Amino acid sequence: MGIKYFAGLLVTATFLQTLNAPATAADAQRGAEIYESRCGACHSIEKNRVGPRHLNVFGRTAGSQDGYVYSRALAQADFRWDEVSLDRWLANPQALVPGQKMGYRLRKAEDRADIIAFFKRLAGQAGNSAPENPGGTSTESGGD
Numbered sequence: 001m002g003i004k005y006f007a008g009l010l011v012t013a014t015f016l017q018t019l020n021a022p023a024t025a026a027d028a029q030r031g032a033e034i035y036e037s038r039c040g041a042c043h044s045i046e047k048n049r050v051g052p053r054h055l056n057v058f059g060r061t062a063g064s065q066d067g068y069v070y071s072r073a074l075a076q077a078d079f080r081w082d083e084v085s086l087d088r089w090l091a092n093p094q095a096l097v098p099g100q101k102m103g104y105r106l107r108k109a110e111d112r113a114d115i116i117a118f119f120k121r122l123a124g125q126a127g128n129s130a131p132e133n134p135g136g137t138s139t140e141s142g143g144d
């Protein structure tokens with residue numbers, strides 16, 4: 001094989017990598033960092049604070065986190081949090097759910113996409129305590 005062929009392979013590999021990770025791809029890791037700095041004042045993953053907790057927020061019905069007191073407007077919402085609704089909410093919560101009480105907007109589409117990617121990644125995890133026994137193997141501790 002000649003050097004030309006080898007160079008061709010390199011170019012192809014680089015091109016494929018570009019396809020896999022275009023500059024606009026949502027980045028869950030970056031989303032986690034933005035979440036920490038922008039949302040952390042009011043929210044946490046594990047606990048209800050000023051705002052509701054975010055564990056499994058992706059896919060859950062809006063305004064449905066147990067133990068959190070929502071605005072009437074959000075409590076009565078009947079849609080689920082997915083890419084589209086989250087993007088609209090983060091861009092302008094008041095436009096999506098008039099009467100809601102989150103006083104924060106994330107103007108950069110890229111930041112919103114990264115946070116949404118982070119939420120999707122969270123929803124794929126059962127949390128550290130793994131309460132649902134997903135593998136089907138026994139996790140009982142007593143054993144007597």
Ligand code: HEC
Pocket residue numbers: 035038039040041042043050051052057061062063064065069070071073074075081089090099100101102103104106115
């Ligand atoms: C100033 C405080 C504050 C900040 C900052 C804030 N939020 Fe909120 N958030 C709230 C409050 C309060 C609510 C509840 C709104 C309601 O009940 O109407 C809420 C609700 C939400 C909900 C709806 C959750 C559900 O259970 O339906 C999502 C999603 C959300 N926030 C995401 C974010 C993200 C992502 C950020 C960071 C970019 C952020 N919030 C920043 C206060 C805040």
